[in-house]
Amino acid sequence: MQLTFADLDADGAEFSDRSLFETTLVVVDLETTGGSAKADQITEIGAVKIRGGEVIGEFATLVDPGCRIPPQIVTLTGITQAMVTDAPRIAEVLPSFVEFARGAILVAHNARFDMGFLRQNAARLGIDWPFTASLCTVAMARRILDRDEAPSVRLSALADLFDVSVRPTHRALDDARATVEVFHRLLERVGNQGITSYEDLTGFLPRRTDPRLRAKRHIAAGVPARPGVYLFRGPSDEVLYVGTAVDLRRRVMSYFTGADPRRRMGEMVALATRVDHIECAHALEAGVRELRLLGAHAPAYNRRSTQPHRGWWIVLTAERFPRFKVTRTPEPESLGPIGNRTTATTVADLIAQAAGLRSCTIRLGSATHHWCRADAAGGRLISGCHAGSVRPQTFSEYLPRAVAARELLLGESDRLMGTLTERLETLSAAHMFESAARHRDRLTTLIDVVSRCQRLSALCRxxxxxxxxxxxxxxxxxxxxxxxxxxxxxxxxxxxxxxxxxxxxxxxxxxxxxxxxxxxxxxxxxxxxxxxxxxxxxxxxxxxTDSFALPAGGTERWLTWSAGARRAREITARAS
Structure with a gap:
């Protein structure tokens, strides 16, 4: 049977918030006379102690099982009766192993097998078992790797997949060394998902299947192995959850095995009374139908895409002296939608700053001029308005600023981008590096947001x-x-x-x-x-019917600059 973390009877509270990189782990492997922890005996223990990705110790010994080793086990492991004749008994070996591994998280490939033998012998010998946390690389592989990539999670198969330097040989220390490399490779696969601690990892991995979930598998009868959308419905026929899959049957059945790590999914399946499905031609159609169903039903157990038309728009007001406003209502010549109001406000403010567009909210009506005072000596803004000046501005003086801002929004011209990048160079030349970094990050956000909006607008036309x-x-x-x-x-x-x-x-x-x-x-x-x-x-x-082209004056060509700025920010963050 495959181990799940609920089977380990270990909460690992003392390790929960600690980074795995800073935690001592002991990877252990056993050779035995058979598969029963109660009836069979240990013939070899191999263990590798690791911390921070480095090996800091090893433990290896043959064990006299006190009984005959079956021929098939001799063939498999190469451990003969003669080899264990002078070896110590488990009563001598187990206390030494406990001291070697004390204070660590135990890791094993198919941990149910190894932990079962170790705990059974500790209980029989009256030895305190101090280990409250364990990890299983079989459970990790099943959760992290796709079945197409890893149809088998046997140690030898994973060693071949990851091309590890130590190959498993059915000898304890060799297999423990191979498991160390497999464990590290599996952690690398999930490192970019923010999984850094024992608690993160155990929360990511599947839990033990609830028998009540298995009992409800009949509601998925008749779901085909085709791409499409599935809908879990509740007692009142309400839609509880909507999902999409390239293989509907396999995906839906996974909800009844506990393989989904999201805790609310067990609650959802417990409430469900039936599963509806819609077959689709391919994954794109399934994805679109899923989005539409989410918008139509707003299911209680879905957390995204339930408000398809919700977003923020940057609009140039229809005033004599126009300014930007961020609103929920789009207009023909606006930029959006932008998911976050703060992001939309940042983009609008940066464009207004580059264009010299007013950012004050004073109602001007039919006024013939605009004047937000600035310091005559240094051009310092007194009012905080980006159009601040030392004298009143006429409409003809202000109009080119509004035109430049509008052109950037609509992709007709990106001349304001030159102004914004020059500002960055000025701050850097003045050694105002913190201000330059903030301006760089705001400019990167502007490029990414405006490019995305212009791409979608071009498609929709x-x-x-x-x-x-x-x-x-x-x-x-x-x-x-x-x-x-x-x-x-x-x-x-x-x-x-x-x-x-x-x-x-x-x-x-x-x-x-x-x-x-x-x-x-x-x-x-x-x-x-x-x-x-x-x-x-x-x-x-x-x-x-129309050409599929992005606006010539859009910010798309600045994406390379944006990517370079993002890399610079990441390098700075790592260095600090």
């Missing part, structure tokens, strides 16, 4: 776009997009001419009536999902 992508079976996945929404989807299987399929999809596609705003009414996440799909390698445009 296209009345009809037909795109094909090769699937992994020699066929083609096809999608018909209209104003940033998926209107039709299908597959031309291997050996089937794709063009007639595309023509049929166009003929049967949904009619999309464009709405208001830069995205013409398209939900943001759906448009973003479509953009990613059609711009991935292998995608081909089959037909389109």
């Amino acid at each position: 296209i009345a009809e776009l037909v795109v094909a992508r090769p699937d992994d079976r020699g066929g083609w996945e096809l999608a018909v997009l209209r104003h940033g929404r998926l209107a039709s989807a299908g597959v031309a299987r291997r050996g089937v001419a794709p063009m007639p399929v595309a023509e049929a999809l166009i003929a049967s596609a949904e009619t999309v009536i464009p709405g208001a705003g830069p995205l013409l009414g398209a939900p943001t996440e759906e448009a973003a999902l479509l953009y990613r799909w059609i711009t991935e390698p292998g995608a081909r445009i089959v037909a389109c």
Whole structure:
């Protein structure tokens, strides 16, 4: 049986918040006369003590089992009766191992087996077992690795997958050394997910299956092994949870095994009375249907995408002396949507600063001039307005500033980007490095946000776009997009001419009536999902009513600068 952390009877409270890098771990492996901890005996113990990725000690000894070693075990391990004749008994070895590993987290490959033998012998000998935390590399591999990548999680298979330097040989110390490398490679796979402590790792890994969940597997009967969307429904037929999968049956059945690490999912499955499903042509259609269902039902157990049209927009006001405002309501010439109001405000403020656009909220009405006073000596703003000046400004003087800001929003010109980068160079030359770093980070945010919004707007302006992508079976996945929404989807299987399929999809596609705003009414996440799909390698445009092009004066060409600035920030953060 595969070990789960609930089976270890260990809470590991003293290790919960400690970084695994700073924690001592002992990787242990046993050789035995058989598979029963009660009936069989240990013949060899091998252990490696590690801390901070370095080996700080090893423990290895043969053990006299006090009984005959079966021939099949001799063949498997190479440990013969003669080899253990003069070896110490477990009563001598186990106390030494306990002292060697005291204060550490024990790690083993298939920890149920090794911990079972060690605890059974400790109980029989009356030895205190001080270990409250254990980790199993089998459980880790099952959770971290995809089954296509690792169909088997045997130690030898993982050693081959990761090309470790020490190969398992069914001898305790060799296998423990191989497990050390496998353990480190598995940790590397989840390091970028913020998993750094024992508590993080055990929370990420699957828990023991609740028998009540297994008993509810019948509600998933009839779910096919096809791509699509699934809906868990509750006692009142309400939608509890919506998800998507390339294999509906495998994904849905996983909810009844405890494999999902999210704690609320067990509660959701306990409430569910049935599972509905919608088969889809391919993963893109499934993703779009999932987003639409989330927006329609706002399920209690989904935490994202339940408000598809919610966002913030940067709008240039229709005043005589225009300024930026951040609002929930889009206008034809606005930038958005932006998920976070603080981000939207930061972008608007930076563009206003570069353009010299007023940031005050004074109502000017039909005034013929604007004047927020500035210090005549140094141009220091007294009012805090970006359009502050030492004398009143007329409409003709102010108008070019509004035009420059509008051009950046709409991608007609990026001349303000030059002003912003020059500001960064000025701060750096003056050795104002902290101010320069803050300006760099704000500028990076501006580039990323404006580029994303301009990309989505460009896609949504296209009345009809037909795109094909090769699937992994020699066929083609096809999608018909209209104003940033998926209107039709299908597959031309291997050996089937794709063009007639595309023509049929166009003929049967949904009619999309464009709405208001830069995205013409398209939900943001759906448009973003479509953009990613059609711009991935292998995608081909089959037909389109308008050119698929980004604005020539947009911020897209500044993305390389943004990526370099982000790398510089990461290097600085690591150095500090």
